[in-house]
Amino acid sequence: MKKYRKTDFDVNKIRRFLEPGPVILVSSAHGGERNIMTMGWHTMLGYDHVGCYIWDQNHSRGLIEKSRECVINVPTFDLIDAVIGVGNTHGPGVDKFAAFGLTPAKAEAVGAPLIEECYASFECKLVDDSQAGRYSLFVFECVKAHAAAAPKYPKTVHYRGDGVFMVAGENKSYRRKFKPEML
């Protein structure tokens, strides 16, 4: 599978990749163990903050709670088999990197690995888990971002439920309708 060469990206602009709502691959590590989970329930909560729903049955939750870190990786449609495979495989005892042909790379600010085959990777620190018990909500701050320079608009995948994925379609600019301070 294609590996994306990524360069530094402004942490305050990661919304460009997350706000359209793609399925993401969240990698985590703690005490010699590592894991990946497929995630569809996430939102921006500020320009460099992301809220993520991590169910208490997800093996990754324990690794993230202990390490208080993760990497949010943005896969494109060419990774659909890995996206589904990772999502449908339960963590302990399986190295999902090996099982689904994904390559871990060392992050700079966190212990969790980047995924080389993903278009963009955002290193995150857990800053709030006060709603983890009630809503499985974890709030992360992005402390370091990496993204491929091309294509400008990645063909991300978006989950519709029921086994159906939507692939990112046409991009249309309406910049003329926005005042500069709104962009």
Add this chain to the structure above:
Amino acid sequence: MKKYRKTDFDVNKIRRFLEPGPVILVSSAHGGERNIMTMGWHTMLGYDHVGCYIWDQNHSRGLIEKSRECVINVPTFDLIDAVIGVGNTHGPGVDKFAAFGLTPAKAEAVGAPLIEECYASFECKLVDDSQAGRYSLFVFECVKAHAAAAPKYPKTVHYRGDGVFMVAGENKSYRRKFKPEML
């Protein structure tokens, strides 16, 4: 603009429309005043719960805090001018329904109006605003859902920032890769 005839929809399946990450139009009402806001920062937090980022500068925030209700409406690409117009217009003193050619309809369980031109509308009660101060996060429970029967997969719009919108693309089924209990 086209009005969608909507029928009752299972509140536990609204993720089918929200999980792909579309821009939504959130309507609210309180004390004879009503408003609409364009929203890109939201996530499922359970099958019938939605977390929404509502900035303290949004006029709608006051209406929602006071009424503790809203309607989440899902627009399609034919409404792009209204989506942008609503998003770029500040609330007080403007009737956004009239200004952008949108038709309010009476909801069943909440005081905020449905938008007839939207493909789906979800009546919501505010159930948690404990993180409103820190993260502008409001958690809603959907108590009544309405959706058009066709097309099955609406052409939603997804914001990439910088004045650029992505239009929902191809839909691909991978049901064969999911066990029945995962669907």
